[in-house]
Amino acid sequence: MKMKRNILVGVGLSCLMLLSSVTAAFADNVNQIMGDGNTVIFIDVPGNYWAKDQIDFFAEQGIAGGYEDGSFRPDAGVTREEFCKLLVSTFRPGLETPATPTFADVAEDRWSYPYIEVCSDFLTGYANPFGGLPTFHPTEYATREDIAVALVKMMGFRAEDAIYGNYAVTKFSDGAAISPGLAPYVSLACEKGLINGYPDGTFGPTQGITRAETIVLLNRATKQAATDIHAELELSAKTIPSKDGKTVTVNVIGERGVAVTVNGASVKMSDNRYDEYEGNYVHKFTQEGSKSFVIEGKKGAKTKKITLTATYEAGAPKLDITTCPATTDAKNIVIKGLVSDANDEVGQISVTINGSPANMYYGEWHKELTLTEGENVFTIVATNSLGKSTTEKRTVLYEMGAPEIQFINCPKTTTKSEITIKGRIKGKNDGAMLFINDEECYLNYYSEFNATVDLKEGDNRFTFRAVNNDGKEVSETRVITYTPEKVEEEMPTE
Numbered sequence: 421m422k423m424k425r426n427i428l429v430g431v432g433l434s435c436l437m438l439l440s441s442v443t444a445a446f447a448d449n450v451n452q453i454m455g456d457g458n459t460v461i462f463i464d465v466p467g468n469y470w471a472k473d474q475i476d477f478f479a480e481q482g483i484a485g486g487y488e489d490g491s492f493r494p495d496a497g498v499t500r501e502e503f504c505k506l507l508v509s510t511f512r513p514g515l516e517t518p519a520t521p522t523f524a525d526v527a528e529d530r531w532s533y534p535y536i537e538v539c540s541d542f543l544t545g546y547a548n549p550f551g552g553l554p555t556f557h558p559t560e561y562a563t564r565e566d567i568a569v570a571l572v573k574m575m576g577f578r579a580e581d582a583i584y585g586n587y588a589v590t591k592f593s594d595g596a597a598i599s600p601g602l603a604p605y606v607s608l609a610c611e612k613g614l615i616n617g618y619p620d621g622t623f624g625p626t627q628g629i630t631r632a633e634t635i636v637l638l639n640r641a642t643k644q645a646a647t648d649i650h651a652e653l654e655l656s657a658k659t660i661p662s663k664d665g666k667t668v669t670v671n672v673i674g675e676r677g678v679a680v681t682v683n684g685a686s687v688k689m690s691d692n693r694y695d696e697y698e699g700n701y702v703h704k705f706t707q708e709g710s711k712s713f714v715i716e717g718k719k720g721a722k723t724k725k726i727t728l729t730a731t732y733e734a735g736a737p738k739l740d741i742t743t744c745p746a747t748t749d750a751k752n753i754v755i756k757g758l759v760s761d762a763n764d765e766v767g768q769i770s771v772t773i774n775g776s777p778a779n780m781y782y783g784e785w786h787k788e789l790t791l792t793e794g795e796n797v798f799t800i801v802a803t804n805s806l807g808k809s810t811t812e813k814r815t816v817l818y819e820m821g822a823p824e825i826q827f828i829n830c831p832k833t834t835t836k837s838e839i840t841i842k843g844r845i846k847g848k849n850d851g852a853m854l855f856i857n858d859e860e861c862y863l864n865y866y867s868e869f870n871a872t873v874d875l876k877e878g879d880n881r882f883t884f885r886a887v888n889n890d891g892k893e894v895s896e897t898r899v900i901t902y903t904p905e906k907v908e909e910e911m912p913t914e
Contacts, residue, residue, distance in 0.1 A: 462475070497628045523553055525555045657670055658728070661732075670728065673696050736804070737769050738802075739812055749847075759780075759783055770803050773800050794818065799811060823852050824846040837874060840873075844866065877902050
């Protein structure tokens with residue numbers, strides 16, 4: 421390829437690592453140090469060479485070097501892979517060696533592989549006519565439009581930063597030859613004075629660029645980067661869980677112009693009116709567990725990664741017990757309550773009492789229970805569809821007590837040999853029995869008794885014993901004294 425030798429003063433681009441031989445591309449540079457030991461002198465870069473200061477500076481920094489014969493060859497062309505190494509060496513982003521190549525013609529074992537992978541976002545590739553991965557054409561000479569695009573992208577500028585996206589198209593007589601998709605970047609590079617056209621009014625978008633021109637471009641680019649190229653990228657992130665914990669939002673805030681991905685997915689970043697860019701990535705959990713989020717920000721040569729972890733643990737149902745006596749003398753009681761869950765509809769929640777299902781009705785539950793004498797312990801468990809449960813325990817003390825015998829008619833004394841004793845059994849005494857002197861006495865539906873007894877003269881002792889279903893009993897003794905009426909004898913008449 422025949423290179424154009426015009427001197428470009430208004431250009432600036434990345435660094436340069438030069439080939440020491442054809443067989444050892446981009447090997448360690450060999451520079452001649454002469455004079456006071458601080459000035460790098462190349463035999464083909466005289467003191468009045470237009471780019472001498474920039475070439476010497478880049479050589480002193482170890483970015484650009486010469487050949488074994490002491491030459492720099494400033495007018496030689498720069499291949500696309502050589503330019504990638506220069507760009508990376510100047511801006512110093514981290515090298516990337518992914519297991520899968522981005523380009524079909526740049527394998528993992530190629531010397532330039534990590535540099536080209538870093539530049540894959542900055543230096544455009546080509547569609548593969550045979551299908552599959554795109555191609556890079558690493559040994560072809562880098563073109564001026566490619567370099568202009570790579571430069572502004574690496575510096576952290578965006579196409580929309582151009583004042584006039586078609587500036588380069590209208591400014592240069594061959595502007596129509598600039599690739600349409602690259603025109604805004606070329607225009608931006610020209611607006612910022614990073615690259616200029618030729619004296620004849622052309623830009624030469626497909627023209628190659630010399631080593632000296634590249635050094636000057638790189639030198640100027642480092643002075644006009646959108647941000648300090650060595651400062652850490654401003655990027656922060658946090659996770660914001662939803663109320664029920666099922667959804668987590670990764671909130672990302674970064675400096676203007678930063679491109680952000682979360683786990684490889686692009687995040688739309690917008691101006692939040694605080695001179696920051698802000699965006700959100702939403703993840704919904706389908707089951708309990710932890711999820712890691714790798715947040716990666718890129719702006720030009722600067723990158724930053726943040727790793728966050730969010731955990732979803734389903735909550736248990738909320739269980740309220742609204743009715744449950746601590747003590748009672750009733751054998752049968754009803755325990756009631758309410759249940760709700762942030763993860764489930766009401767119908768998906770079950771409530772059990774000592775393992776037996778309770779009756780459910782729109783978040784309300786109840787169950788009738790039969791007590792035994794003494795302490796009755798009930799374990800109430802509410803369970804949602806995820807298997808999360810809430811447990812409450814309640815103890816009900818059931819003290820039925822002994823029955824009570826109430827007498828309605830039971831005289832202490834009488835003159836009659838036969839009387840009727842009346843009364844009733846009081847208390848929670850379903851199925852209670854009454855015995856009078858160990859003989860069962862009939863009780864009606866209302867637990868009333870009506871017993872007719874024969875008396876003998878003098879004291880008559882009666883033992884009343886009432887027994888309920890729980891075996892509780894009470895006894896009471898009554899004494900009835902029977903004194904027959906005296907019949908007055910008639911006095912005989914004379």
